[in-house]
Amino acid sequence: MNPLKYIVNTELKDVADAVVHISDVALLRGYGIFDFFRLQDKAPLYIDQHIDRFYRSAQLLRLYPSIKKEELKQLIYEMLSVNKMPGSGIRMVLTGGSSHNGFDPGAPQLLVTQEVLHFAPPTVYENGTGLMLLEHQRELSEIKSINYLSAIYHWPSLSTYNASDFLYKHQGKILEATRSNIFFVMDDESIYTPAKDILSGINRRAIINMALNNFEVNEGSVLLAMLPRIKEAFITGTTKKILPVVRIDDHVLGDGSPGKITRKLMEDYEKVLTLRKEEEGPAW
Template sequence: MSSNTVFLNDAFIVEAQASLLVTDLSIQRGYGIFDFFKTINGKPVFLDDHIARFYNSAQKMHLHISQTPEELKDIITELMQKNNLPDSGIKMTLTGGYSADAYTLPAAQNLIITQTALTVPKGLQAEGTTLVTYPYQRQLSEMKTLDYSMAIWLQPLIKENNAGDVLYQYAGFIKETPRANFFMVTTEGEVITAKDNVLSGVIRKNILNLKDTGFQLTEREFSLEELYNASEAFITSTTKNILPVLKVDGKAIGNGKAGKITTQLSALLLEKIR
């Protein structure tokens, strides 16, 4: 059992002693939200972006965070001091709370903050990954909810196709993977990511906000056929930074290797993280 310290509602306790009642809506109905960020050399990366998204998800899910953003930052700082894990992942979870009838949303929710050791990529992972597509639109897509049922249910499909993960497409348009945003690069060099009905990823946001890159960064819908004809593709997430996508549905993207624009954007992003 882990001896790491966690924060539960209003106290720091040993992780092995942390527990929730079975009446919590996260257990009964899978209702709740979370956010996850990394620390490098003891410093949180893009913390303000993650906290803003956490509060946005809570508001849209009709959940209440008792602490202010500044109070939450103070809790995170103290948790980091107690655990002494310079390179780590910190997860903030807000459950639906204890419901008398396992359906009605209670006034109070449960806040859990955990920290685990995490090794983050120090450069581009050129070996990349492969994806298999599946027709699905994630519900409540603008909120980072606890619901990963479809992604877990699709594990056999992913394995059968020797893929690293699944890529959701809906009505013929590419969306996202369960744990990462998706980008493609056209043969003209335009870098595109889906605009609507996807999670606003923090790495995605910081890539789109890069200045003077020399690249055209666009949010718009794009089809599976466009993707098959792309010159490059990559996914972005807190744990992966930028990870090249070499194949989709068994078809090589471009030359089947990490592309020039993907590599350059990765370097720009790592510079911003540092």
């Protein structure tokens, strides 16, 4: 097997060369962005949408990559065909760059890495998971920044509610989970998903479009006060697809198992992803 290669700025390099300088403001101040997509078998799912969001996050932080989107995409295909890792995750990172004074950003450094990816075990998809509420709103939430300080800091307290992840709430509103978006099915079978002060998930958008074929989907504020009306919930993201949620803190949703609408959407989304895989085609 070939040794693994990563992208460093404009070239494929050995893994050991994928490093940033100690004076990089990503390291010193947490100033940087990333994006993450995955291969379904050999097909890079939603690659264009992830690259678009990566450049949008960069622009919002006034970080300008030294290569254009098309060049990055080409380099990624090169990396995929060298590494040959079906089902893996691809992480694009853009740092603030080396700083002359430890504060002002410099020339952004682009690193693209590839990693083995595992979904939660099938039993979690069958039985659902629990989330724990955490009062938090991600700073500059529309940007996929590298800052996950709050989630990582609080992670050990998840055991309080035997939860697998945090669900952020802020000033009475439910926002998103640490690395996924959230959807709720209400007692009248309408679907709600928060729209503001969140990361606009690529899977979130695809799932809204899919769900609209059969259901009413409302994008807007979801208040904590609505919790008693919630019958089903699920989180969505690149590393989750659709993962049912059956508990929030100690509040059990519905009968405590994944509801019928969630299960239908899970099934439909598998089909959407299979179609998507065929559309994208194998990368090598």
